[in-house]
Amino acid sequence: MAGLNLNSLKPEEFSKIINSFDTILTDCDGVLWFQNDPVENAANVMNAFLNSGKKIFYVTNNGTKTRDELVDKCKKLHFTATTDNILCTSYLTAKYLQDMxxxxxxxxxxxxxxxxxxxxxxxxxxxxxxxxxxxxxxxxxxxxxxxxxxxxxxxxxxxxxxxxxxxxxxxxxxxxxxxxxxxxxxxxxxxxxxxxxxxxxxxxxxxxxxxxxxxMGKPAPYVSSLLSTQYKIDPKRTLMIGDRANTDILLGKRCGFKTLMVLTGVNSIDDINTWKKSSSNDDKELIPDYYTSTIGDLLPHISIKK
Ligand SMILES: [Mg+2]
Known part of the structure; x- marks a missing residue:
């Protein structure tokens, strides 16, 4: 069922969903931070995903920073990341031209x-x-x-x-x-x-x-084809987290990922309810599989490998 509020589930059901993925893709602005202000517990969540053995990727349409600059930003805000974890559109552009x-x-x-x-x-x-x-x-x-x-x-x-x-x-x-x-x-x-x-x-x-x-950027499929060919991700075991439906969620829907919208950024619960009531297929495509208030909600549900 699309548009499921994770906070309406029993804690064990919430945890089961969150731990069912091998790869976590997340948007940055509006999900993890607002410019230089981090979202509470966002770094703890991403670091916990990494420590639980999942592949993580920061997938941002921001083309005004390089991968190195985004790694620096991640470090400053206490997210563990290397350039291999960053997919930004300045890099994707260079990679696309290099590959051809x-x-x-x-x-x-x-x-x-x-x-x-x-x-x-x-x-x-x-x-x-x-x-x-x-x-x-x-x-x-x-x-x-x-x-x-x-x-x-x-x-x-x-x-x-x-x-x-x-x-x-x-x-x-x-x-x-x-x-x-x-x-x-x-x-x-x-x-x-x-x-x-x-x-x-x-x-x-x-x-x-x-x-x-x-x-190059979301929701265009180039980033997904790169993830499949270079990092061998399995779309069915991949979660895309975002705050914006027409980029983050649409990318996930088009590429066969599961999608989670957080309500800290561009779109709201009112938007989800409007799309649910709409008869337009374009609107239906924007409904995430899951939603929750903030990425911080995930923290108690991530199982760290011992
Ligand atoms: Mg965003």
Whole structure:
């Protein structure tokens, strides 16, 4: 039965479910922490999963940090992690291009993290940062680089019309690959400011290039195929934990994982109840198998191997 409240179960039933998985995938923001504030007991839960012999992966659509930077963040917040436990979209982008034996140069609209991950696998790129235009747009502004073989779009605080113009011009050649790190519409924030998410930039370049990007992040299946081929995970014995239905839960549903929504982030119990009542299949797909208030609820139920 989809949409089961784990806290409505007897403790032994709750424990049986939680201990039935070999692999735990978890989203980060809204599940484990809010920016630099950890969720209570989140680190204890993830460390307990690790100590109980499970494979764990931090799967985040955040493309503004490298794997190394996320390991540092994990350590600072007392989560045990190495780069092997981290799947972020800056890394996935570099890995995707490396696996296809990409030898050309990348035009990046995005953050320094994407540039650093490309550097790590020896893929050339155009760099990141401001690209200001003085005066009206004209054809002289762009001198196309014949080596460009891919356009990557991520979160870019220096996003601009000239970057749109360059990306669309490169993408006019159908041989040039088009990659978007993720499609999140907004960043969750605790105040009233709305921060546009990477999806806003990706959709913008899709519109002016009249092409569709290949997406690296959740709910696109690339991360799951990587987990299957590289880490040999068994989807049926994998739990995906998330706070956002249209990325975390949808990824799990599409890849045959069990899904657990925590109510500390984007979606609420009201959302789950609305989807349960809806007749739309798109809404039904968003209902997690299980939900609970916070990831901290899992702590008493994880059996540590002696
Ligand atoms: Mg989240």
């Amino acid at each position: 034996n990409f030898k050309k140069k990348v035009y990046i609209i995005g953050s320094p993290a994407i540039a650093k991950e490309l550097d790590k696998v020896g893929i050339q790129h155009t760099g990141v940062g401001p690209d200001p235009v003085v005066g009206p747009l004209n054809c002289e502004l762009i001198k196309p680089d014949a080596d460009i073989g891919a356009v990557v779009v991520g979160f870019d605080e220096h996003f601009s019309v000239i970057k749109m113009l360059k990306a669309a011009t490169y993408l006019n050649d159908k041989n040039v690959k088009f990659i978007g790190t993720n499609t999140d519409e907004r960043f969750p924030t605790s105040n009233k400011m709305i921060i546009p998410g990477t999806g806003s930039f990706v959709r913008c370049i899709e519109t002016c290039s009249e092409r569709k990007a290949t997406i």
